[in-house]
Structures are given as structure tokens and as C-alpha cells.
Amino acid sequence: MSREAGPVVARTRAELAAARAGMSGTVGVVMTMGALHEGHARLLRTAREQADHVVMTLFVNPLQFGPNEDFDRYPRTFDRDLEIAAAEGVDVVFTPTPAEMYPNGEPAVRVNPGPVGELLEGASRPGFFHGVLTVVCKLLHLTRADIAYFGEKDYQQLTLIRTMVRDLDLGVEICGVPTVREPGGLALSSRNRYLSPAERETALALSRALRAGAVAAENGEDALAAARKELEQTAVLDVDYVVLTDPELGPPPEHGPARLLIAARVGTTRLIDNAPVEIH
Ligand code: AMP
Secondary structure (H helix, E strand, O other): OOOOOEEEEEEHHHHHHHHHHOOOOOEEEEEEEEOOOOHHHHHHHHHHHOOOOOEEEEOOOOOOOOOOOOOOOOOOHHHHHHHHHHHHHOOEEEEEHHHOOOOOOOOOOOOOOHHHHHOOHHOOOOOHHHHHHHHHHHHHHHHHOOOOEEHHHHHHHHHHHHHHHHHHHOOEEEEEEEOOOOOOOOOOOOOHOOHHHHHHHHHHHHHHHHHHHHHHHOOOHHHHHHHHHHHOOOOOOOEEEEEEEEOOOOOOOOOOOEEEEEEEEEEEEEEEEEEEEEEO
């Protein structure tokens, strides 16, 4: 399993199990839906630094897409993804088909994300976090990873995964990795490739609003008002939510660490972003 030769590509559970059996020491897993960018690369690099072996999963999970969402048109760039995985020293890429992941069809038993799963992204995308947590749980078992790496870009997802691991005693370490952005501030996302040049400009309002909120963090109301004002200046942006919470997505604190989260639609593309804010 030499790195120079590139990762082992495992398409079945049996192939993954065989590759996994050859690993000693710690195993880090990075779960992706492909269409890799520098944000994914940062997760892979962090895993490479911390774990003895790195498994990357590449699976566009049908369970987490709603009927009117972009499952069919979600970007699929397998050859390029494999090049990036090779360059980042990934040992194994596990890329199952939906039938391999769900051999009995849609699973009857799913992980219930609880109340936090109904807020924010969960409110706009019913069933989304049931689908996410179910596939994450399955992939943790299949890879038997010691550490799993997730981006802060998907902050609610990261929070719910931490809660799932704690509440269900999954015995894996979860490592959050800060959001990678373009120089102008736009958070990297596989869905950014849907944006036209004009929409890309519009999308910059999300990160501008987060920065404005962080600067105005004398108190929670000021931080929120500054973020909202920035978003209102961009008329073509259809804002879904702007909220301030504590780091666990509970009510915002009077003082100390908080999180500002935004979701907005630019044309037909839904974008999310968030940032830490320190309330003075
Ligand atoms: P995805 O392929 O979109 O499901 O993302 C796979 C993983 O990469 C998730 O843990 C994401 O949070 C993470 N990720 C996506 N975009 C970024 C980014 N810009 N910076 C850091 N991590 C990211």
C-alpha cells in the first residue's frame, strides 16, 4: 500500500475491510461527497499529520438530499478527487455505490438528531440530519476509525456529530477543522461551482456579514444587527437565517464565545457560512 502508487480504491465493504486489516496504529477518516477543494485538502492534511493511516470516504449520500434538492446534478469529479487524495497522502479511498451502502434499500432505522437537528439547516431541509448522522455512523463503523475530521464550515453538522458520538458512546475522537476561504472571504464549497461570476460576487456578502458581526460584538444584538445590515445591502440575496448562538447552538451568551451562522440563497444555490464571535 505504498503512497507513491496513490491510494487503494475500495468500492465494496469487503475491499475496505481488506485494506483496513493491513493498517496498524491510528486511523483517521475524512468523509466527503467528492468534488474536492482546498477545504477537503485541509482536512486530509490534518488527518495525515495526526493519524498513522488516512481513509477518505467519497459518497454522495442520497439519504441526505430532499426530493427537490441537487442529488442528480451534484458535481462528480472522481479522477480529479483521486489526484488530490494521492497528493495528500491518503491510504484508502472508500467509494461505495448507494446499493453497497444501503443493500436493503433505504434504512428503516436511522439516527435521530434530536431537537438541535430540527433547527437552522434542519428546519429548511427536513430529514437532512437524519440522513447525515446515519451515513456518518455507518462510515465510522465500516472504517473503524480512531479519529474523524469534519469542517467547521458545516457547523451544525459538526455539533450534531459530536453529540451523536457522546450520546451513543461511539468511541471515536472528533476533530473540527476551521473553514478554508478564498482570499475574498467566500467559504470554499463544492456547490460554489454552481455560481455565475455575478452570483459569486453576491455570495461574498455572507462572509462580509460574519466579519461585520464579529467587529460589532459589544453585545449579541449589535453583532446580529451588523450582520443583518450587511446582508440587506445585497438585494439579490435571499436570506434564510442569521442567528447568534452559543458554541453548542444553544441561546447566545451575554459574554464570551458565541457563533454567528448564516444561510442564504443566491440564485438557485443555497449557501451556508458561520464564524466564531467573542461577545465582550
Ligand atoms: P462535503 O464533501 O461538502 O460533504 O464536505 C466534506 C467535509 O469537508 C465536511 O466535513 C465539511 O465540513 C468539510 N468542508 C467543506 N468545505 C470546507 C471548507 N471550506 N473548509 C473546511 N472544511 C470544509
